[in-house]
Amino acid sequence: MAFTFQINHDVQFNHDADLLAKAEANRPTLQHAVVKPQRLVKIVADDTAFNGFRAEPSDQNIQQLPSYLLKKDDKLVLDFGDHQVGHFAIDIDAVGSPMDAPLTLHLTFAETPAEIGVDAASYDGWLSSSWIAEETLHLDVLPTHLALPRRYAFRYVEIDVKDTSPKWQASFSNPTVTTSSAVKMSAVPAVKIDDPELKRIDEVSIKTLHDCMQDVFEDGPKRDRRLWLGDLRLQALANYATFDDATLVKRCLYLFGGMTATDGKIPANVFTSPKLTPDDTFMYDYGLFFISTLKDFNDRYHDQQVLTDLYPIAKKELTVALTQVNAQGLLVPNEDWPVFVDWSNDIDKTAAGQAILIYVLKQFVVLAHAMADPEAAKYDELIQTYTDAAIQTYYDADQGLFVSGPKREVNIASQVWMVLAHVLDDQANEALMTAAVAKCFPVTGIATPYMYHHIAAALFEAHHQADGIQLIKDYWGKMVSLGADTFFEAFEPEDLQFSPYGSPILNSYCHAWSCTPTYLIRKYVV
């Protein structure tokens, strides 16, 4: 998740020492592996390739790497064969006369070929250029073992010798990445998936999740690298189906639980370094998804201590969320506390927001009963009230679809969330998705795997099994066909050049909210 800037300096936050101590107690021990590049490649401009560039085998042999002597402006590109998250290191020597000037070295770390092919200096977008994964280094003394202090996410590394001197050249050897993750790939139980395309989509999903599971569930190991609630909910679901790591989810739940605003709102994301800091960004649906995540965690592990600790936080969040609902039982849009749903601001989100509130309320009620909360019945009533209001206000019986906003807009998000919230009965839900597919497919204007996940999930929930599988293949399968080692932050199948930042070099190509096909496949398909 990224894309929205809110600045709310005046918000006061709780720092609950007990809950944060539990977050700390559940900090993972990162797993490390040393990975070597598989080959040397050239990055070649190609209009038919994803973002206009492809990697093709170089004439040079990675086994002879140290024998390639690089002078001013010479370059090499290492291909590590798959997506990596970790610390890069390489040995560098000077060959020739004694080293009479520093070595100036430029390194570019790229998840995809375009991040090397596109000139970084050309970037002029609104997102911080600080995220461009490049370094310029001056090395006064060679030989040296260069071990970079920052963590990078990449498959390719471009080594660009900016200058030596006429008297010597640079030689490189032993490039490695020491990867990190909270989990091991080997922890995932094997599942028989007959369809080879789904099997590959499942693998790439799992790799995406693996590379995002670090000290917290990160949204993307290249960019942002932090814990967002909306992403956490989906990562946790994928995790239960694969790595089944209870600890990291528990840690993240406690982090959010320990850093709520004093009015009860849960921030959309938190920072964990250099110290625990809640972001001053709030999104209505993301805050509610704390409840969803707690409910899903409880379903999976039935951990009464976690529930007892965090139920009051969930209830406070819900209580403040309910202040946005009017007397008719309708969620009233509020620009200062927006419903996210998707990056697109071209869709009206009123109906979807209403559905999300109902979706979460239904999960909350389960927790309230588990906690024997005497107020549980009150929430049962609210579900009915809000559901009735939703159908009365937003359901257009003539179209068999939900409309949203003053222009009575029909968009896919409204239908999907109404299905997921089971606002209608199962039969009507199935009919609703039939109408939605007829009206809104093929989906356009949606760039987030996050929204595509909910569309696919709604198809499966509404017994559109074949449509669900086809959507997974059309969307995530399309990424695989473009060479994805991990699934992307942003992807519009109808516009392969789409970037929310105006340049492919800022996109994150391993982004947690895209990891869910493994959950969908293992829950609904296998």
Place this chain on the structure above:
Amino acid sequence: MAFTFQINHDVQFNHDADLLAKAEANRPTLQHAVVKPQRLVKIVADDTAFNGFRAEPSDQNIQQLPSYLLKKDDKLVLDFGDHQVGHFAIDIDAVGSPMDAPLTLHLTFAETPAEIGVDAASYDGWLSSSWIAEETLHLDVLPTHLALPRRYAFRYVEIDVKDTSPKWQASFSNPTVTTSSAVKMSAVPAVKIDDPELKRIDEVSIKTLHDCMQDVFEDGPKRDRRLWLGDLRLQALANYATFDDATLVKRCLYLFGGMTATDGKIPANVFTSPKLTPDDTFMYDYGLFFISTLKDFNDRYHDQQVLTDLYPIAKKELTVALTQVNAQGLLVPNEDWPVFVDWSNDIDKTAAGQAILIYVLKQFVVLAHAMADPEAAKYDELIQTYTDAAIQTYYDADQGLFVSGPKREVNIASQVWMVLAHVLDDQANEALMTAAVAKCFPVTGIATPYMYHHIAAALFEAHHQADGIQLIKDYWGKMVSLGADTFFEAFEPEDLQFSPYGSPILNSYCHAWSCTPTYLIRKYVV
């Protein structure tokens, strides 16, 4: 010293373990001091300023530094008030919302305003751009104490915030440089110099020498940063008159003595990191100056052990040097083993080379007698032979000047070195310099303080006291008037834009071979 590239990969070197152990035993303990900037400045383009830029006081107050919040593209320039050699550190924090992107920071270290004013990306000269003192850093987590691992030479530091994010700004505090030198400024004995201009020139000379005295006598702490024999000879002379540090000279003599080519030649310079390595560059006069430096050291300290250890090295160097002399007693120019004299290649160096050989022979003979070398008398004879040959071949009695090369060129270098070698008697020497001044002054086309030193020294040696003082004022005094905190590597008073590298940003503005006015003033003037 810099400017010439030789590549001689086939040369074999001795590594004399005993001599190199003595070099190691005389390694200095570096002295450190923590220095803070004095003010904030703006670098302003100004056609009338040295290299087109000047520093003027900023509206901002260094005392309020942490209160200045820098966003994308904001800059600050710290002025440390004087030339510094050392390690830079600064505290950096993020102010505003939580830090949601790395900080990209560009730092430029500048001895003079132009090194900030001129765009580094515009540099396209032949010398390695790796010497440009700039860094681009990505900081993932703030606050941090940034302590740069490299040593820089500078007075000004430009802090250029390349990017933050719209949500926060960068704040800087506690900038410091931890300086290093083998010596302390307070070690220099006070000398009464009535002339304020000479007094300032003396101070700047001493600061220049101080900042070049590190683990070895460096040629320049900004660039090259290594031990050159020609520079060592002058630094040692200035050192005897000021810091009087025997140890560092001894160390450097042993370094050259321990790493000679197997044929006896002494390299023009040596590297000391990561391991002791002689450069594959040989210059005829620089090699001979090992003898001069040993002689000057012996005059100052009468250290019999040093003489005993290094006399055989000196004799071998002389022996191989003498192979370049023909039967008439004339040094024959050899492109593969050039006589340096000065950077200028517009002057014929044959006569100057002959004079340098005689100059050194006279010093060698003193050492030979001190060592009771039975061959000492042979060298006495050579002095006479070479002197006679020099006068017969190069002295033009009609002009009262020495000529050089097939075109019988009259240049300042020939006269100066013939004077310094005392090829003529004292009276004739004085007349020679009178004729030289009449013919060659004002000097043009000479850019090295190294050559200017020899011109000034020759004036003093030939009893042209007033001319010597005037030359010091016209040359080094001119640098002071342009704002020099230390004296430059290259300076042509008649062409203030001169750079051997095609750009002022590659010039070194604290360069050892320019430190000699303190020696000349303290020896000849005070």
